[in-house]
Amino acid sequence: MQQLKSMRDLMEVARNAPRRTVAVSAAADEDILASVGAAMSAGLADFVLFGDLRRIREIAAAISVDLASFEIVDVPDAAESAKAAVALVSGGRADIVMKGLVESGIFIKALLDPLAGLRIDGNIISAIAVMEMRELDRLLFITDPGFIPAPDLATKKKIIGNAVGVMKKLGIAVPKVAVLCAAETVSEKIISTVEARKLQELNENGEIPDCVVAGPISLDLAVSEKSASHKKYVHPVAGKADLLVVPTIEVGNVLYKSMTYFAHVATGGVVAGTRSPVIFTSRSDTAETKLHTIALAVYLAKEER
Incomplete structure (x- = not known):
């Protein structure tokens, strides 16, 4: 394939990739909801949101994100929402798991749970x-x-x-x-x-x-x-x-x-070493960075099929 040289290239190939489903843990966050709303509008993926249902609805209404096309599962506890999102992927109902407004250690613990089956033996993450x-x-x-x-x-x-x-x-x-x-x-x-x-x-x-x-x-x-x-x-x-x-x-x-923060470059990221793509962003990452990261994971999910 042709080398991707820009975030625009990445967004384009992700739009043309087969549509995937992303399970989002602890989704009650403005930047998370803004990024998944933009990704949904761009046709990148479908989303299942785990988190505090009331807060998700309140935040979405405040930033004008239409939740009509999203499946939402009410799991107010952050650790439980991480487990539930990972389980959706390991069970085959979703293709990608995304870290939301949850501490990294909690999310990684759910990700590495042997019962989840996302870690590849002998690999590092x-x-x-x-x-x-x-x-x-x-x-x-x-x-x-x-x-x-x-x-x-x-x-x-x-x-x-x-x-x-x-x-x-x-x-x-x-x-x-x-x-x-x-x-x-x-x-x-x-x-x-x-x-x-x-x-x-x-x-x-x-x-x-x-x-x-x-x-x-x-x-x-x-x-x-x-x-x-x-x-x-x-x-x-x-x-x-x-x-x-x-x-x-x-x-x-x-x-x-x-x-x-100093150079204001466009960024994204991915986690490697797992059976399915993992979207692992910092809680301080912007909605734009999260959108790029979603696009990268969607494209990698296409390549792994």
């Missing part, structure tokens, strides 16, 4: 953020900004595998992967640089397939060909990175939110 930046001619991906606090070498290898799998479904045949560090040189005192170089070597040896990995590499060298040229850094990934692999969750979270 990782988060992937997607950003559209005016300066680049492509979408830029970041992993992992939300799930794994301090991944070791083996976990980073799996994180890359998860992200590459998603990116290939979006038309990026051979993703260019930058394993970010503070500098491009290896220092035995900085374990992230040692692991980054090892990941590059594993890629060169064929143990991390279907992509090109550079590491350690600083952010400027990963996304700016001018900086790479100035510093005489030569690598196929230099200035052309598709995927930024961060050393810790703090780095990924701050990088992602800096792009959102």
